[in-house]
Amino acid sequence: MDEAEGFVGLGGTEVIEQERWCEGCGVTLQTEDPEGQGYMPASALKREHMICRRCYRIRHYNELAPVEQDPSATLGLLEQIAQSEALVVQVIDLFDISGSWIPGIHRHIGNNPLLILGNKVDLFPKSIKHQRLKEWVQRAAKDLGVKPVDVVLTSAVKAVRMDTVAEAIEKYREGRDVFVIGTANAGKSTLINRLLKEFGGGEEAVTTSPYPGTTLDAISIPLGDGKHIVDMPGVVRKDRMSEWVDPKELKQITPDGEVKPKVYQLSEGQTLFFGGLTRFDFVEGNRQSFVCYFANALYIHRTKLEKASEVWDRHRGELLSPPKKPESMPKMVRHTFHIKAGKKQDIVISGLGWVSMGSEKAKVDVWAPEDVRVELRSAVI
Incomplete structure (x- = not known):
């Protein structure tokens, strides 16, 4: 031009x-x-x-x-x-x-x-x-x-x-x-x-x-x-995960190319960890798909809900990272969401990514640092 x-x-x-x-x-x-x-x-x-x-x-x-x-x-x-x-x-x-x-x-x-x-x-x-x-x-x-x-x-x-x-x-x-x-x-x-x-x-x-x-x-x-x-x-804006992560670890949560969605078929009572930054608990509902949109470099770990707290306490900062120094992060708080069947929705963790769901009715708990915004929206994809 x-x-x-x-x-x-x-x-x-x-x-x-x-x-x-x-x-x-x-x-x-x-x-x-x-x-x-x-x-x-x-x-x-x-x-x-x-x-x-x-x-x-x-x-x-x-x-x-x-x-x-x-x-x-x-x-x-x-x-x-x-x-x-x-x-x-x-x-x-x-x-x-x-x-x-x-x-x-x-x-x-x-x-x-x-x-x-x-x-x-x-x-x-x-x-x-x-x-x-x-x-x-x-x-x-x-x-x-x-x-x-x-x-x-x-x-x-x-x-x-x-x-x-x-x-x-x-x-x-x-x-x-x-x-x-x-x-x-x-x-x-x-x-x-x-x-x-x-x-x-x-x-x-x-x-x-x-x-x-x-x-x-x-x-x-x-x-x-x-x-x-x-x-x-x-x-x-201090309500984004990116504001709280150490600068040296930002690359792990910041996408640098096309994001490859990761699909997890979860049964009631299973948990996903997004590094050591967020915990996603599938509390109630039929077995269904959860599609995760996060930086390709971010490690996602699946476990049973009954073992989630033990895994979190034992491995956060090592297997579950970032952060390498969990003590530098705000305390974790729980956000509870009730998903309606047949309507695709996203649970968004600001500055980190989102999880898309909605094929079945579900109750989900998301644990994130207290200063980070977590919200439900209509599916963007």
């Missing part, structure tokens, strides 16, 4: 309001405290593109560097959007739709139009119809009180339908600035970098990593018409 036909060409990164901001994560640069946020050696100030030491290590050494963020401060940054005339692009993680939604988004965007980009469509089985998934996202948005101008399914990592993404942004922005928002790790920065590669100078501008919260402040990238596309820092 030529720039004249769609998305206005992207330029290099520029920092907002001040000159000495990290081009990778948006944090204010400083040269005094090597242990503080935004540190870079004074000798690096002469570089054309300035990034902090944390971004440098992420980019060149794949180092995971978590940073404590204040969720209220991040939400406060979104207040400027309602005062602007702009297109708001919300990037959601299709594999964790409810966990990647920004609560109360309608209050933050004012009267500005909202375009939803459903990212990570490549994680779903190829058999799923994209139109059905798009309609599912539209219904979910409506239930949350939001009416987007459009929904586009994409994959920033795999460059799926990036032409369509660029065309939609150009169509709905109508010559205005663009604010790209989303929860931490939904893929905002990866998507912007992909747009830069496809339609700009081909240079990565925004630092990305598997760890939530890599972007620390707003990063502004000029468009060809004097307007900007702004990568806002990800909104932190």
